[in-house]
Amino acid sequence: MPHPIPWSITRGSPGDVVTQTELKEHLRIDDSDEDDLIEDYRDTAERMVENELSISLQSQTLILRLDRFPAWKIPLPMPPLISVTTVAYTDVNGDSQTVSSSEYTVDTTSTPGNVHPAFGESWPSTCNISNAVVITYIAGFADAAAVPPEVRSAIMLVGGEGYENRERVTDLSLQDLAIYDRLMA
Incomplete structure (x- = not known):
């Protein structure tokens, strides 16, 4: 049986590491019809990468x-x-x-x-x-510019994968991405 994690997090609002505009450029999307959805995928991608790597992407209080x-x-x-x-x-x-x-x-x-x-x-x-x-x-990192580029790329890849393949993605994990192993090496 897994042990409970002995710490808790009071997070700031997500979305500071990769902007919606950056993710839209990555996805090659020009219109704003699905901005809310793209923002949701970006926020989820940030949390997934943060949890997978056990790092704080932005300033946050932990106990x-x-x-x-x-x-x-x-x-x-x-x-x-x-x-x-x-x-x-x-x-x-x-x-x-x-x-x-x-x-x-x-x-x-x-x-x-x-x-x-x-x-x-x-x-x-x-x-x-x-x-x-x-x-x-x-x-946490001081600002988005301080986040390593490979971490920012992982966020865009995960956010893009969720957006592009939303019909087949139910329990998307980072390991499901073909490029994951090379990106995190």
């Missing part, structure tokens, strides 16, 4: 929940990491606490980014409960 602090660093899913907003926990007495930002270091250059105790510090002890540690952070 990671852990039952306890690990020995040292905590990798933060859905890179690239921009910043850590809060590191909160339930102490051994059952009280909510927040770790001071001076007591931890944020590594935004690693992939995935991580947070770990500052030099000379250690993570505090927590109550023995589920989700005793809650880390709120922001991840």
Whole structure:
């Protein structure tokens, strides 16, 4: 049985990575009769690529929940990491606490980014409960221009596949695209 994902996402509105105009150019569509449909396929393609690659395409707030602090660093899913907003926990007495930002270091250059105790510090002890540690952070590319070109191409391919073959596409996955393996290599 798969384990639940211990993080949640508060997403911005989709559609910032590939514009509707770019997808229409990719599809060679000049009229605006199906703009709403094209926008839906673009939004879906962005989410599919984001989920498949486990990355944040645009700035979004994420929350990671852990039952306890690990020995040292905590990798933060859905890179690239921009910043850590809060590191909160339930102490051994059952009280909510927040770790001071001076007591931890944020590594935004690693992939995935991580947070770990500052030099000379250690993570505090927590109550023995589920989700005793809650880390709120922001991840995503600075803007659409910062998204790697191969990721933007994947979005256009998936959006185009959905639009062009909508009658046969029910559970479209990225692996169904003939070019997928080469694109993601």
